[in-house]
Amino acid sequence: MQRSDVLTIESVDKWRGKAQVLHGVSLRVAAGERVALLGHNGAGKTTLMKIVLGLTPSGAGTIAIDGAAPGSARARRATAYLPESVAFHKSLTGREQLILFARLAGVGRDTTGALLDRVGLGHAADRRIGTYSKGMRQRLGLAQVLLGRPAVALLDEPTSGLDPVSRHDLYAIIDELADQGTAILIASHALTEVEARTDRIAIMRDGRLVADDTLANLTHSAGLPIRIRLQTRDDSAERIAAELGGTRVNGAAVDLVCPPGGKMEQLRRIAALGDVVVDVDMTPPRLEELYRHYSQEKAQ
Amino acid sequence: MIARILAIAGTEARIALRNRWVLMATLIMTLFALALTFAGSAPTGALGVDLLTVAVASMTTLSVYLAPLLALMISFDSIAGEAERGSLALLLSYPVSRAELLLGKFLAHLGALAFAMTIGFGAAGAITAAMGGASPESLIALFRLIVTSVILGAAFLAIGYALSALAGSATAAAGLAAGGWLILVVLYDLGLLGAVVLDSGGVFTQRVFPWLMTANPADAFRLWNFAASDSVALASGMAGAAKGLPFWAAPLSLLLWPVAALALARLAFARVEP
Numbered sequence: 001m002q003r004s005d006v007l008t009i010e011s012v013d014k015w016r017g018k019a020q021v022l023h024g025v026s027l028r029v030a031a032g033e034r035v036a037l038l039g040h041n042g043a044g045k046t047t048l049m050k051i052v053l054g055l056t057p058s059g060a061g062t063i064a065i066d067g068a069a070p071g072s073a074r075a076r077r078a079t080a081y082l083p084e085s086v087a088f089h090k091s092l093t094g095r096e097q098l099i100l101f102a103r104l105a106g107v108g109r110d111t112t113g114a115l116l117d118r119v120g121l122g123h124a125a126d127r128r129i130g131t132y133s134k135g136m137r138q139r140l141g142l143a144q145v146l147l148g149r150p151a152v153a154l155l156d157e158p159t160s161g162l163d164p165v166s167r168h169d170l171y172a173i174i175d176e177l178a179d180q181g182t183a184i185l186i187a188s189h190a191l192t193e194v195e196a197r198t199d200r201i202a203i204m205r206d207g208r209l210v211a212d213d214t215l216a217n218l219t220h221s222a223g224l225p226i227r228i229r230l231q232t233r234d235d236s237a238e239r240i241a242a243e244l245g246g247t248r249v250n251g252a253a254v255d256l257v258c259p260p261g262g263k264m265e266q267l268r269r270i271a272a273l274g275d276v277v278v279d280v281d282m283t284p285p286r287l288e289e290l291y292r293h294y295s296q297e298k299a300q
Numbered sequence: 301m302i303a304r305i306l307a308i309a310g311t312e313a314r315i316a317l318r319n320r321w322v323l324m325a326t327l328i329m330t331l332f333a334l335a336l337t338f339a340g341s342a343p344t345g346a347l348g349v350d351l352l353t354v355a356v357a358s359m360t361t362l363s364v365y366l367a368p369l370l371a372l373m374i375s376f377d378s379i380a381g382e383a384e385r386g387s388l389a390l391l392l393s394y395p396v397s398r399a400e401l402l403l404g405k406f407l408a409h410l411g412a413l414a415f416a417m418t419i420g421f422g423a424a425g426a427i428t429a430a431m432g433g434a435s436p437e438s439l440i441a442l443f444r445l446i447v448t449s450v451i452l453g454a455a456f457l458a459i460g461y462a463l464s465a466l467a468g469s470a471t472a473a474a475g476l477a478a479g480g481w482l483i484l485v486v487l488y489d490l491g492l493l494g495a496v497v498l499d500s501g502g503v504f505t506q507r508v509f510p511w512l513m514t515a516n517p518a519d520a521f522r523l524w525n526f527a528a529s530d531s532v533a534l535a536s537g538m539a540g541a542a543k544g545l546p547f548w549a550a551p552l553s554l555l556l557w558p559v560a561a562l563a564l565a566r567l568a569f570a571r572v573e574p
Binding site: 056073079080081084088096103104106141144 | 311
């Protein structure tokens with residue numbers, strides 16, 4: 001194997017009572033790789049993370065975190081976790097909370113000041129967490145992820161409740177983590193964010209992994225149509241729509257849908273129309289459409 | 301391991317101080333101790349014992365109710381509440397074991413409880429001594445009261461953690477704690493009393509009753525304090541209750557309770573999936 005997989009999940013099953021909530025899930029994350037884990041609420045993302053953390057046992061299958069079993073002291077030292085909604089004790093200060101985590105992780109408290117500065121909490125480090133906004137608590141949660149250079153980071157909805165600037169900062173920090181070799185798994189609903197910010201996309205539905213590839217490969221294998229919009233000179237839209245087999249929009253525009261393989265042919269036909277076409281916009285399928293495709297149609 | 305227990309204990313102690321739990325508990329203990337000391341200043345002449353002896357007898361009866369109550373109040377939220385807020389999952393993702401987490405909280409809560417007890421009962425002792433109402437014997441009885449109250453509190457702290465781990469939510473944990481207090485401190489004694497009345501001096505009253513009484517931590521606390529000092533027992537009117545038992549029974553029971561309840565709490569905690 002050339003890839004150095006730090007997190008290996010093999011055929012993991014999980015039952016809650018008589019209901020099977022995970023069905024043979026296999027997923028690998030290499031050092032420095034950022035993988036998005038997508039799925040509806042209840043698809044099994046958080047359950048999978050809790051199994052990796054050793055907080056709940058799996059029914060079958062194997063998991064290795066940097067070679068160690070989930071929940072073992074070695075695995076816990078190698079793993080950082082950001083829960084979906086972090087609740088810290090409101091009467092502690094941000095600095096005190098982070099020092100507690102540093103002591104539990106056994107990494108020493110020297111770096112805590114720098115980490116608080118890094119996540120933009122330096123000015124509020126000695127204020128009680130009870131006075132923090134949701135975004136500040138999330139930043140504090142991120143600071144504890146950065147403690148002690150983890151080999152694996154599991155981030156559960158890291159951007160929920162954050163404003164756009166904070167989201168951008170958060171992904172900048174995630175990129176830094178990846179650069180220093182941390183394998184990162186991000187469970188998220190924010191599709192447009194992970195589209196641009198991750199290396200690979202895994203999609204879960206009803207406890208099964210239904211897709212696991214790069215965005216480009218997923219787009220290719222899904223075979224979703226490409227949308228083309230033409231701006232036309234006045235009164236020719238009707239004619240062009242009929243000629244190319246599209247639909248007229250607003251009188252001066254035409255929408256075309258073509259399969260991924262027919263893109264160039266369609267473009268040549270558009271070029272042949274001459275100067276009645278003023279402008280062309282092409283939209284490849286977005287992650288949202290891919291997500292809908294994989295999370296619904298491939299489920300059976 | 302020790303470093304992680306101390307890290308948890310330090311944080312919990314800070315929280316108990318900040319949310320004024322320590323202040324409130326100390327105030328409650330001091331107010332009750334002083335009130336009972338002055339309320340008890342009347343009958344000293346009739347019984348031929350000093351003021352502090354009477355005060356210790358009243359404070360023992362007070363502590364039977366108050367020490368378990370304060371202990372349950374600080375411990376009931378420890379596991380269920382943290383699980384509910386999501387902070388337990390994050391804590392347990394760190395290399396800290398559930399036993400270490402439990403012991404860290406226990407150390408901090410026990411320290412807070414011991415502080416409140418020492419200040420409260422100590423204030424009563426200091427004032428009676430200043431008024432000339434204390435003797436070496438009654439000071440020893442006071443010291444015994446403080447130590448045994450802390451052990452009784454330790455037992456109920458651990459019971460509180462066990463109930464907190466068994467409860468599905470913080471609200472359920474509060475209910476279980478209130479129920480546990482009522483059963484162990486109030487209803488258990490009433491049940492025994494009813495059985496003794498029905499038995500009217502038979503085998504149950506002679507043989508079984510003293511052991512059943514010792515098995516309860518609150519009663520073991522009472523028996524230990526009354527058995528150890530004749531004058532305190534005299535002042536409380538409970539001189540006869542402890543006669544049928546070997547001297548080690550009540551102390552052993554009271555000391556075993558925190559250990560057994562902590563073990564139970566650890567077992568219950570193992571089943572919690574944060």
